[in-house]
Amino acid sequence: MDNQAERPGYQFAGWYVDEARTKRINPGGKLPSAITLYDKWIPILYPVSYDMNGGTNSRKNPQFVSVESGVIALHPARKPGFRFDSWVLEGERISVLPERISRPIRLHALFAPLYTVHFETDGGGILQDREADENGYLDSFRPPMKFGCEFTGWFLDPECHWPFDISEPLTQDITLYAGWKSSWYPVTYDTDGGINARRNPSRYSNSREDIPLYPPVRRGYRFTGWQDVRGNILRAIPAGMMGPLKLKACWRKIRSHRKEDL
Known part of the structure; x- marks a missing residue:
């Protein structure tokens, strides 16, 4: 036998x-x-050894395999200041161990620099470049500020057509572009008995040019200007102004020239 x-x-x-x-x-x-x-x-149980290249292995990765193990998914290793790239087996990048292994296996951990994000804020506050973590995720951070504008999110293109989802991991170095929309502020008018001009704006946004204000009308009075809450007389909303605006019409009574009034 x-x-x-x-x-x-x-x-x-x-x-x-x-x-x-x-x-x-x-x-x-x-x-x-x-x-x-x-x-x-x-x-036969064959040992699986790991060359960690300064990193730390996942506890989920196998220590032994056999010809009956089947396909085994490999979990990423970790290394502070680096992201895990892949496992290398005999010069080939792999993400799983193949089935029907009948020999000892040695895997090499491959790491790469963390992905970097550069920010273009289009006139907003300057943000320094940031690095994603080893899994490619960005930690949450405050958006920039821009006078007279409201931040609408980060985008992958300068025209702000393609939004960036901060919950998704990065797969490469990228530049993010800040999206903005003008902030609108209400304008309220106290005409003090007069009738306001229809062309006067009910709201405005930060502008590089003065925004005209038109006179109201009131019988027997001459309009002398719009007065803001600080007592300033305005004939236009000044360029660069921001915030809600309350205006009151100022009048001067017109003297009558009829004989009976003399």
Whole structure:
């Protein structure tokens, strides 16, 4: 009887007299003239070693594999100040261990610099470049500010057509562009008995030019200007002004020239 049978990835465990392989043959016993023997094989456990390159391995990664392990997903390693790139097996990048392994395995951890984000704020507050974490995620941070404008989010293009989702991991170095819209401020008028001009704005936004204000009308009075809450007389909303605006019409009574009034 040949006890030197071979099967790649397995260790021969002996001959058995039952198909379930629970009753091993007695080497010193007498065999009947006709008998069927069943061979039993045990998968060999092969060690998996890791070259961590200064990093720390995941506890989920296997320490042993066998020819019966099947495909095994590999988990990323960690290294402070770097992001995990991939595992390398015999010069090839892999993300899983292949099935039917019948030899010891040595994996090498490959790391790369963290992804960097550059910010273009289009006149807003300056933000320094930031690095994503080892998984490619950006930590939350305050958006920039810009006078007279409301921040609408980060975009992947200068025209602000393609929004950036901060909850998604980065896959490369990128530049983000700040999106803005003008802030609108209400304008309220106290005409003090007069009728306001329809052309006067009910709101305004930060502008580089003065915004004209038109006179109201009131019988028997001459309009002398709009007065703000600080007492300033305005004939236009000044360029660069921001915030809600309350205006009151100032009048001067027109003297009558009729004889009965003399």
